[in-house]
Amino acid sequence: MNEREIYYEQQIKEYQNNINQATRETEQIRAELKQIHEENNLKEQKTNELINELKQNYEKVQIELNNQGRFIFSFYFRSQI
Secondary structure, three states, X not given: OOHHHHHHHHHHHHHHHHHHHHHHHHHHHHHHHHHHHHHHHHHHHHHHHXXXXXXXXXXXXXXXXXXXXXXXXXXXXXXXX
């Protein structure tokens, strides 16, 4: 082999190494993005569950307050008669 062929073979090996390294880094980034996506989905699910729980609690409190208001109104009205 002459110097030129050796040079080109070295360049080809270097490019192959760069491609392999870029491929490994890309796969690592994909794995990290997948994990982040799964974590975000879990957080979104927990957030939605919390929102639903808060809505249910709010509705219960509203019902209790409405019932108390009716009781107070009824008590006040009876005492006026």
